[in-house]
């Protein structure tokens with residue numbers, strides 16, 4: 001990307017032509033190193049400047065001969081941006097702190113336009129200063145979801161609380177009755193069922209209460225390998241794994257992360273339980289981990305990425321769309337909270353989770369967790 005912020009040779013007015021000075025180099029470096037995207041075009045519509053961050057946000061490969069080319073050609077993939085820039089010359093009031101969605105990637109940018117004037121005060125071009133707002137949007141979306149969950153959660157907690165006592169009553173009274181009629185086996189069997197069902201309802205109530213309780217993280221240096229190890233162990237105690245093979249590959253030098261060990265263990269346990277339940281006693285779950293730079297709309301931050309791939313039945317897209325919703329389940333005995341809790345834990349760690357699945361092609365769940373969460377510095 002060398003020379004991507006070299007200014008265009010001046011257009012038209014020869015009065016502007018001067019020999020490059022050390023200040024020019026300084027300005028070039030400032031623009032090149034900016035954490036905002038900068039794009040400038042001359043009156044003729046040719047690209048005068050596009051810095052590295054600009055290329056990154058637009059997702060365009062930098063080429064050394066972009067400068068001087070028509071902006072419509074360089075930003076072929078972004079006709080909206082081109083239109084905005086070219087029409088700016090007709091405007092008196094330029095957009096300030098406006099927002100636009102870039103079509104191909106769905107990224108949202110915040111941008112400001114400004115005229116570039118020459119020494120004589122004439123408009124020589126127009127510049128666009130922009131920033132990737134995707135991360136900001138994600139945070140807002142998450143907050144909206146959190147508000148929604150808070151409302152649902154409050155109601156669920158109130159109901160769960162009310163239901164807990166009568167449930168305990170049913171269980172105790174059925175137990176008493178069972179002891180009173182030891183000689184009627186049919187009635188004994190029914191009462192045993194009642195007790196089992198009441199216990200299960202109680203377990204669901206407990207789970208709901210746990211889900212709606214806000215997470216308080218006990219952050220410590222946490223090893224991913226250790227959390228995965230505990231999770232495999234815990235998942236084994238909760239569901240029968242049968243012949244399913246679990247293969248964990250975590251590099252020795254994977255950094256420890258600032259996280260709540262207990263919550264991470266629960267996160268991976270829920271994912272493993274789902275995989276085991278989906279796979280019906282046979283197949284393979286592969287878990288890998290690596291480091292990466294997480295895109296935060298700025299210069300990125302170090303993160304670890306854990307991928308959990310099973311070769312189970314996968315999911316239809318209608319199912320996959322809803323799996324993180326609380327109470328969404330396709331299982332007769334499921335409460336549909338497993339992945340909602342997973343998402344809650346990932347959010348609390350300022351991480352990300354996504355899922356790729358194909359019917360018959362297994363499911364890949366990818367969890368990205370920052371090594372040091374924002375706000376915990």
Ligand SMILES: Nc1ncnc2c1ncn2[C@@H]1O[C@H](COP(=O)(O)OP(=O)(O)OP(=O)(O)O)[C@@H](O)[C@H]1O
Nearest residue numbers: 274275278323329330331334335336337338339363
């Ligand atoms: N690895 C997987 N393979 C196939 N389907 C899955 C997988 N993981 C989750 N699902 C689907 O997503 C749904 C929601 O999962 P989630 O863990 O939230 O709830 P649940 O497993 O149904 O119930 P709970 O976890 O509360 O016992 C499941 O019912 C299942 O249909």
Ligand SMILES: [Mg+2]
Nearest residue numbers: 273274338339
């Ligand atoms: Mg589950």
